[in-house]
Amino acid sequence: MxxxxxxxxxxxxxxxxxxxxxxxxxxxxxxxxxxxxxxxxxxxxxxxxxxxxxxxxxxxxxxxxxxxxxxxxxxxxxxxxxxxxxxxxxxxxxxxxxxxxxxFMNLQSKARAYIVGKEHYDFGNDLFTRMLDQTMCYSCAYWKEATSLHEAQKAKLDLACRKLGLEPGMKVLDIGCGWGSFAEHAARHYGVEVTGITISEEQAKLGRERCEGLPVEIVLKDYRDLTGQYDRIVSIGMFEHVGQRNYAVYFDTVKRLLKPGGLFVLHTIGSNTNDISIDPWINKYIFPNGILPSVQQIADASEDKLVMEDWQNFGPDYDRTLMAWQENLLAHWDEIADHYDERVKRMFLYYLGSCAGAFRARDIQLWQVVYSNQRPGRYDSPR
Incomplete structure (x- = not known):
């Protein structure tokens, strides 16, 4: 036994x-x-x-x-x-x-930045394609009017696009592009050119395949190494890997890359407190060196760099998203059971269930924050 x-x-x-x-x-x-x-x-x-x-x-x-x-x-x-x-x-x-x-250590330094890519995001595209929906979004969906996970993920992607005010021909940077979900949606439906960066080789490989034929470039790169100028910048589900020692550098980088008058959408899980801590099990098995920012930490790091135009919280939607992922994983587990043992299955069930419970308890939040680089005039955020 x-x-x-x-x-x-x-x-x-x-x-x-x-x-x-x-x-x-x-x-x-x-x-x-x-x-x-x-x-x-x-x-x-x-x-x-x-x-x-x-x-x-x-x-x-x-x-x-x-x-x-x-x-x-x-x-x-x-x-x-x-x-x-x-x-x-x-x-x-x-x-x-x-x-x-x-x-005493910068747990999210450039030298350590690729750890979470290798240990989690490279875990197996066969597993993630069965757990996620067709968009391959691995972040909170937007369930305001959606009745399925796929509808909710498309609504989340479109919400970010509308908040950015995308127009054909714009150059867009996607910091932490995952499997190319936002890049594909924005290029296909809004006619923009997208550069996406990730620290996961498996994500980059599949993302390039998904975006083939579109004006999308997906590269393996740390955000601190980026150069150029962009009309719009988006970062969905990546800021959790930045770390408090790097928040100021992160916002300095965004300001340097964002054209005057440009818009930036930050989509991140958030903490209710400034306490620098992480669940040890999550740190070991799911997101090594991850840490959740607080409202104050984000505000302090972005102060005097960008103008905060809008802040939306739809944390309860992550509860529903995680439960949908769990349902997908269980429904399709037999298709990948030969590749992963029972311990891996139980690891993902514990991860998805415990995180859903945390969002349900309002112990953690999900924020979309819109910033501008000194944008003139009034900004009205879509919902």
Missing amino acids: TSNTPIAPVELPDTRARQTIEHLLEGSGVTLNGDQPWDIRVRHPDLFSRVARQGSIGFGEAYMDGWWDCDRIDEMIHRLLRHGIGGAAHTTSERVLYKLQSS
Whole structure:
């Protein structure tokens, strides 16, 4: 029997670690070995001691190893965060280690910038093509009037295009272009020329194939190495990888590249606080060296560089997006099961479910911010 083989719930050991965890769960609506879909079913008697020692990373790894199960991880995480357990889930050593690292190291330096590309975005185009929709957007969709993931992703791309006021012949820069979703949409429907940059070789390869025949160039490059001048700039789901030590350089770069009067749309997940922290499990398995900016951090970094014209929050839409990705992944898993083991499947289910729960609890946000480079006159942002 492997560690991933499902087994019946075990009898809960009467230990101090178990008592501590049960105390944390009191009042959250989440119970151990309960019958609700958001309850935690314990499969291994050492789960409690593992979580007590390792905190949130031990909890996530234990799920990957089949030590516990939950039918609705999204609902479980939602309830735990609303109950205020988020901070308590991290051990003191987890918090101290990351603060020390981020204080003395630039975790998102140019030398380290390609780590997340190799470890996550290069994970496998076969997996991402089944998890995402036809646009290959790997960022929050816009569900205001949409009834399907594909409609919502097209609406998100078009929303960014309309906020940018794209016109035929404009030169557009896409910082963090992914698999070419925005570049393809903007070039095809608005007649603009797009240069997209990514730090993922697999993204660049597929993006070039998807944009073949369009005025789109996709290059493997760090944003700090960019030159030239652009009428419009967009960055969708990339700022989370910039890091607080580089925010000022990032906005300096945008200002340098953006023509006078030009517009810039920043689409990013955001934090409710200025605290420099990241979930250790997410950092290890999903987005190495990622960090979420706060309103103040974005404002401080862009001050005296660009004019903030509009700020929109549609964070709850990311909950629905993540659940749609999970539904897609489960529906198509059999097509790629020969390439990925059960532990990888459980890793993605934990990632998608826990992130959906965090957005549902309003623990994290999704912002689209519109900036101008001293644009004259009034700006009215479309919705």
